[in-house]
Amino acid sequence: MISAMLLRALDRRAVWLVCALLLVALAIPFANLVLPEGHPLHLPNYLVPLLGKYMSYAMLALALDLVWGYCGILSLGHGAFFALGGYAMGMYLMRQIGTRGVYGNPILPDFMVFLNYKTLPWFWYGFDNFWFACLMVVLVPGVLAFVFGFLAFRSRVTGVYLSIITQALTYALMLAFFRNDFGFGGNNGLTDYKDILGFNVLSATTRGALFAATCIALAVAVLVCSAIVNSKLGKVMVAIRDAESRTRFLGYRVDNVKLFAFVVSAVIAGVAGALYVPQVGIINPSEFEPGNSIEIVIWTAVGGRGTLVGPIVGGLLLNFGKTVFTSLWPDYWLFALGGLFVLVTLFLPKGIVGTIRDLLARKAPPRRDNTQPEATGAEDAPLVTEPAE
């Protein structure tokens, strides 16, 4: 059954995308490590972690596409899952510092010594083990998404209400992680990493390997998402997106489908966060900022939601644009980003990839396009005041 699912997942687009990602996974470290410095295709060292960062952002955008593009759940809290995965990895990396910290404490990370911790808090146990940390990268966002989604979907919190409470969720987490006594380093976060699995995180080879790992993880995520959206379950997800009440009346368990998509998406986001942290070298509570989570939405929207390729394109393009913009015209980045939000929603609702596909499909006989969600029940109808007496 699983192999059947995988086969279905390998539709033409997904195959091309996975191949391209694997190619990039090889090409970038090759250009950085093997090609000599003077070679025209040589990639300088500082670019590798930067590209790796873009890749993990692309993965985050893909995660959002699964819930928003296919299931109609606009989560404004995906940054929280990303950051939680990142924190789990950051905790492993902190434990690996050992006695090389400023205070040289073999057990306690520097910030704990600084904050007068005497013993390691219980929730830090086990994080010296890489596999335990990996488990947590998946489990923590997954369980949070499960509990949150279970409560929210069961009581039919939909549309903008769900968006607002996901935003409140990440906001609450941000406030909590900013506290020094929460046990995660307060506003400084976790940083100053040394080793991952015994390799120096700062060395070029490790960074190349991390980049390749990110690309491979992204390829796997594409396969998983593709398998889901091409399965029967994926069809139900699209049906829920377009007409939730009707799907429910047809006898589908809407809540369970949404919960499944939400949890899978949160886990992908968590893995993306875990890959992000060793390449960037820091994780701090600002990752939880509601603004960050909304930025993920615009990556997905610009690339084209409901396409799987689109969010990856959007995530890479916009983050590259942000890097260029903020270094050249730092004062105008917010104008550009804000303008993009407005223009894309007004003039490019299907995003870059969706629009290109439309143009290509115009020659072919018209086909029902499911990339554009239709108006759904309650959230779209204007809400009314109490009637006049």
Place this chain on the structure above:
Amino acid sequence: MATRLLRLIGVLLACLVLAATPALAQSQANAAMVDALGQGGFPQREAAIATLVATGDARVVPILQALSDGNLYTRISDGKVVIAAKAGSAFALKGPLDGSELGTAAAGDLDKIKINNGLRGKIRTAIGQMTLLSTDRATRLSAAQSILKTADPTTFELLQTALAAETDPQIKSVMELAEAVIVLKTDATLEQKRAAIQTVAGHGDRDALTVLTAALTTVPDALKPDVQAGIDAINRQLQLWSVAQNLAYGVSLGSVLLLAAIGLAITFGVMGVINMAHGEMVMLGAYVTFVVQQLLQSYAPGAMEWSLVIAVPAAFLFTGLVGIAIERGIIRWLYGRPLETLLATWGLSLILQQAVRSIFGPTNRPVLIPQWMTGQVSLGGLDITWNRLWILVFAILVFAALQLVLNRTPLGLQMRAVTQNRRMASAMGIRTPFVDAMTFGLGSGVAGLAGVALTQIDNVSPNLGQGYIIDSFMVVVFGGVGNLWGTLIGALSIGVANKFMEPYFGAVLGKIIILVLIILFIQRRPRGLFALKGRAVEP
């Protein structure tokens, strides 16, 4: 018996002084009188002190204090009396009456005016007479407070005299407290002490609590239960006041939340438009206040006191117009697509923030707080600042005005008609696009009003709105969409709950708990506290 006699004499003496004081208050102490302090022995000195006191001149008090503290000297060269303070190896001299600097002198050039304990006692009494019985209210209050602090039994008679003459309730209360404290310290009878404890307990404030806690160790064992009972009574009372204080803080926070959220209740609640730029409308309102004040400063400095009154309509009009422009330019293309509206208005909020940052700079801009909004008012054990009180009043006014507009004006009627059934309203001849624009303009204008109020308690910076947007959404969602009363109740209950949690969990954790509670609450009631019932909810 001895104390009673002493007290009697004291009262008599004080009566004499009281009778004499008004007549003597006119005369002035002069240099000759002061110089007399340095001549002769103790009896002469005592006479000189009496002469000085008899003038009733306020400048005498520091001289006597200096004498009592041993800082009063005679300059040997000319026999002048000076106040000297040690400065290195020499002394810095000051004229006793006018406080003028008289240079320095070596220790050998000065002769310390000698003083004994008898004289010290007399001086203390004299100072008390000139302070506790002074005609100046502030002087009397500070004198009473200093006696409460030192609880010097020798001032007892004076205190009683003063108490009998005192009319100001606040000073009287301090004096009574001081009197009771002295009684507890001296060897008065048990009954007197018990009465004193009752008096102190009756005051029921923090001062009284300190007094009783200190007394717990010094009073005879027989009185300890009384003291303990007094402490318990005060604690109960203080607890009540602290509950009331929390309630007041909570209502105040609730009024701020109400102001911030009520514009959103119009755009989100009534129109169903998710306006993420709402916070920026609030911020624009605050900047309008800043600009109005700058203009007034340059052209009509006299009107600065009323700058807020001018800023209110200005902010309403400006943000209202910006809101109409946003509705016409962006939002009307996105009706029926709430999630897209959310994204577009978020983008807009980024643009507005950056625009304000480019024009006014990223730093906080100073906004003047008018005189009538500064200071605080005390109500029993409550302290409420005037600006918080005015914001509460303002929030209520805005709420009432909005209810009036929605329920009693043709525009309000049209708004409700359009939101209930757009096509039917259109068929009845209502220009629905116009009504949409007006509704959004109204919501934005109200956000601008909130901005004016927030200048008084928050920093005017481009990030001002960001801090309120999530709270505002929480209030509207919690209270129930499409219902202004729900917004009111939601804002007040969130504000009060927040302030009651703060003492136990701290501000940040309290806020987190509130957020989590609201998230859980929305699970229970997805449509808020006052949900709309019937077909309107889910067509």
